[in-house]
């Protein structure tokens with residue numbers, strides 16, 4: 001592609017900024033090639049090193065990709081504008097919102113009731129990132145579930161940990177394998193950090209062994225997998241799949257493996273960890289789904305280098321993760337009433353998810369959603385299906401933000417949907433699938 005847009009500037013920062021402007025104004029589109037370094041350098045009267053530095057800056061910002069053969073080009077930008085498009089969609093009156101992926105607020109434990117009775121040792125400047133008591137308990141719990149947890153720290157949630165682990169271990173342009181379909185926010189972050197995504201196909205037992213092998217063979221430096229309640233499909237990594245993946249990964253020492261266990265306590269499937277056979281890993285357990293997204297906390301086990309780098313990254317910025325929140329989470333972890341409430345919540349989530357899957361099955365749409373808060377339903381055309389459902393009073397998420405190469409689908413969050421409403425929603429989905437050319441009849445369509 002020839003570049004019509006002429007970058008300007010006399011420094012690396014200015015050149016990068018002018019290209020960023022071009023992207024924002026629409027003068028540069030995804031796939032457009034940037035001029036060869038020497039050509040632009042002579043046109044601008046700067047050294048090739050200056051242009052190369054400006055291209056590196058764009059790569060770090062996730063705006064461009066490059067390789068030896070094609071040079072540097074504008075990446076496909078998944079978000080419509082230059083900011084994250086993660087805001088909630090406004091819900092029209094009378095419409096039931098099944099688009100968010102959130103847990104049901106009514107099923108979250110009440111943190112305030114624990115605050116008053118809890119012991120609190122305030123942290124201050126110079127405090128460690130992670131509260132030692134929380135970490136001791138996390139270590140004990142993770143080790144009990146088969147995760148190598150000698151080194152544990154914490155972060156501001158799963159996405160924060162995964163982003164920091166990737167950026168402190170890899171360089172922009174490196175390949176990162178992510179589930180496809182997968183967590184939209186994660187795919188966005190991986191791209192924004194300047195990595196190239198390699199899609200991992202997924203079935204109800206997790207990322208396929210063959211898919212992970214192909215990604216590793218294609219040079220993926222890191223693999224990110226979800227242990228349970230995979231977003232959006234609900235897949236949970238089975239014991240057998242975990243064994244296969246561990247054996248495969250053992251043949252690739254040094255590759256980074258990140259495992260996201262965001263639904264701990266909310267799924268009835270035991271953990272079958274994948275991490276630990278390459279020497280480089282981060283096992284990330286967020287409390288968002290069980291205890292509340294607003295707590296912004298995840299505990300992270302990893303090899304010493306990964307844990308140290310993550311802690312350094314946090315201490316260089318925010319300093320530490322609020323020890324008030326950490327001690328609150330520890331109090332909730334150790335509270336028998338909260339544990340009972342979580343067990344009941346996991347049953348409720350299963351009932352709500354299964355009710356919809358069963359009703360869809362009765363209407364000839366076979367979907368599998370083994371765990372989690374969502375049901376992923378293949379459709380012919382996402383926009384048609386989403387608007388047909390909206391017209392019928394249901395807001396669901398179009399699948400495109402969760403997909404790289406996988407087929408069109410919609411994501412329906414069932415976390416807050418009473419079982420009595422499942423038949424009504426299944427009717428609407430069946431009608432929407434019919435108008436959108438649904439292909440939901442395949443037995444494996446949940447993956």
Ligand SMILES: Cc1ncc(COP(=O)(O)O)c(C=O)c1O
Pocket residue numbers: 101156157158159160183226230231260262286287288289293296297298
């Ligand atoms: C797959 C997955 N992991 C983790 C999380 C939680 O992320 P965080 O801890 O950053 O809130 C979510 C939330 O939607 C998710 O979908």
